[in-house]
Amino acid sequence: MIRSASLNGSDKQEIKVYDYQNYRYSMNGIAVYNDYLYYTSSWSGRYVNQVDRSGSNFARSAMVHDSINDVKVYNGRVKKDPCVTYKRLDNAEKRSTGFFADWTSEESISDEILVEGWYRIYSDNGDDMPTTQLPRTKYCGTMNPFWLNGSGPVHCPPTNFPTASVSVEVEALLTEGEIIPIPILEPKPSLIPIFKCEFDDQSNGTYAYDVYWLICGNVIKNNKNLLFKDIANAIVLKETDWHDKYKMNMEVKCAIRMRNSRGSTPGPYLYSSIFRAGFYPDTTYYTVTEGESFNITFTSTVPVGCISSHPDFRSHCDLNFYISRPNNGESTCINNVIKRDIVFRTQFCGIRVGNLDWMEKKTVQVYGYNDGMYNVNNRYAYIRVSTSSANIATPNNIWRDVQISQITGWGNRNL
Structure with missing residues (x-):
């Protein structure tokens, strides 16, 4: 550590x-x-x-072929000859000057996805870059191609996409789901945790939007060319969109691109900040002396679902995070004691987070186990916090099989 x-x-x-x-x-x-x-x-x-x-x-x-004694990172770049050092773009026939995009069947090429650097085009239609202005848009496989003016600067076409700055943020909230019958109670929709991409329309309904969802830097959902009135499903990310690919305690982002109208040129990507979605301890390393205690504080950034939105039932909807110690594949917790290393004060071997109080911090008081012996060396205790796939209702599928980062307790020896 x-x-x-x-x-x-x-x-x-x-x-x-x-x-x-x-x-x-x-x-x-x-x-x-x-x-x-x-x-x-x-x-x-x-x-x-x-x-x-x-x-x-x-x-x-x-x-290196030998050992390294120190590490130093210098803020600078090594200049390289782009005629020798470059990246290849193979099978790039659509980038040639003779290719005219048919937008009914072709997707516009955008170089914003490329990492900054030098590239060389390899195409059966020719590898040369255009040196004269192209007849109009939609050539070279993109909406607005540029060209080289001899030995002069690169010429770019006029901008014809929105350039306004828009604030984009990810929010975690509850939305209504299916109705799950509960005896005696009036039928009410269930409550399901979702993520929502929040931003304001800049055009009073005339702009079209592309919406992208990313988890841990990977695009897992995208919708394009949508008017703001049709965008409701695109700006929502549900557990079914990333099921079996990721688990909670992950990084979520969304991004949008704006267009003046449907089918027109999209503007640059506008990204939200990273949303850390999950159940997090305030730190993952603690020091405790035998017989003394410390507190581990946890914060949930995502709501806990419920099988009913009925006000008389929501207080009974809880999610259990179980505390254990990994030990050769086994996790043992009996009567709030883990392997004679630590003792913690909770209602059970874990932490309970409710549908109504999920935003409140949860604190676990942990004691260094006093074994009554003189210990020459300090001791480590590794704590794992996790959920189970069993006993989790459908509205909380988002929380199935979550493994929280391992927490390390450093136990000072008793003298």
């Missing part, structure tokens, strides 16, 4: 690293660049590893 704090000891934070938790190893070098931390250790000294702030998106960034 890598921990940080401000000079006065506040703002404690933690970044997970990937190595064997029971192996004693040392960090040889650490560097931070943009949103990523780069490090190397005595366990894998030939590699520079990369991990983001949440401990996700682990990758090997570099490898």
